Amino acid sequence: MSNLRTPAGRRNVALVAGGVAALLALTGCTSDPAADEPASAEWELSTETPAPSGDIDSYSWVSYAEPYSLDYAYAFDYADNQVLANVCESLLRLNPDYSLSPGLAESFEQTSPTTWVYTLRDGVTFHDGTPLTAADAVASMSRHLDPAVGSSWFSVYQNVASIEQTGDLEVTVTTTIPDSQFNQGMGGSAGVIESAATLAEKGADYGNSTGLVNCTGPFELTEWKSGESVTLTRYDDYWDDELAAKSGEVKFVFMGDSTARVNALKSGDVDGGWMLPVDGIAQLQQTSGDVYFGLSTAVSSLIVSNLDGPLGDVRVRQALLMALDREGILDAAAKGFGEVTNALTTESVWGAASDATREEAFGGLADYPYDVEAAKQLVEEAGATGQKIVIKTAPIGNDFAVISQATVAAAQSIGLEAEIETVTPSAYTALFSDPSAREGVDLFYTVWYLSSPDPLEMYGVLRTGEFSNYGEWSNPEFDAIADEAVGIVDPDERAQKSAELQHIANEELPWLPLFTGPTTLFLGERITGVAPSINYLYYPWAATIGAR
Structure with a gap:
């Protein structure tokens, strides 16, 4: 797939583009996926793996793709961030339970409704041995505001008025409006701090296989063989003793073929990997290694991208969801690893909410049970019988095929006409960034994950005029609540x-x-110690892995 850079709204596009790419890893194509027998998957969530017995000289890790870039401004995909998270660090740290804690900033404070002050840790060094300063933080953060950079994380900074050094180790960020979401974003790529000198020296080569990077994490990026692998080496002067790397070296090996990845893990040619092909999980569970299922923030959804057609009537949208056998789709598309949901968020991003608020959020939601006759009646009431919808898909994975075919069948069962348009993976990615690519398209599929521990990240996307509000849905009451929520500090x-x-x-x-589906992880017989959580995109997880 291609990664498209445009400065406006890139964060939300990034989340989807990352999700689309992930499906290359999560699924294995079959010749007739609709004919697969439903799986009866047995799985349970884990929060940890056994502690290591000690250090290990080196281990290998498989990735479904080579990173597009290791420049933090463009690192918005699984392949990029699972590497970068071990080399570069952010102001805040996104933990395995999806909570935030101090990272390179030892403390942070909101001193006024529009002011955030970050105090950096003293004694932190970059991999070239130079000390971390506030000037590095200002230079690193300011890149997101530079149109010439075209940062994937611009939307985190969209309300920022200024970023200033206010002490040797102090940075002050002023926003144009009260913005609770800015600080939430400092646990991901938007909060990464790089050496200002390195940024200036490397220029256009920064973050590629030639320029590499110079950060503060427990591993140093020492080699990038294009098309083959990335090698990380332990940084012995790392500041955080609790996260000092237990391995002297980690080698990330790129394997685009899902069968090859499963075979490499089964044979021990590589020691571990994230995002297991669902068709290979049962095989991997029979090896001497272990499969784990962990916290995820991703929801698989159909995006309604045309509200001028029959789906502009909410009754038709409700009818289509009722006509989809979501349990059957889960079995066919994800082999049963997951659960049907009626919300666009997972409970994992509601960690700062009280139990009562979480119950309020998920309790009482309409569940849209599978009921074709009732759904057909809704379509008739809406006067939409016989009208046509177009579902766009791509040959990316088994779930793409299953979901597009199931959606056509569901639409036809309730009196709609339906057609599948198949495009290349790169053309599919364009749906998330180019409005012209969505012309004439009523529905397309996404796996949308959140990169901060706040459900408002999801619902902010659906405000009127937002870049990633792909169907241009508009609800004034919704907008007013979302705008108010952005300015509320109390979680x-x-x-x-x-x-x-x-x-x-x-x-x-x-x-x-x-x-929804869990984060999947395989650890071979040589290694252990990592927490199975989607936070691996932003947390130095590889440092926790040692010998069994």
């Missing part, structure tokens, strides 16, 4: 507003939620 109070937004989205269905 539970803000989550209460997000709960209201979740209910409106559940009723209006601008996107049709299908199912």
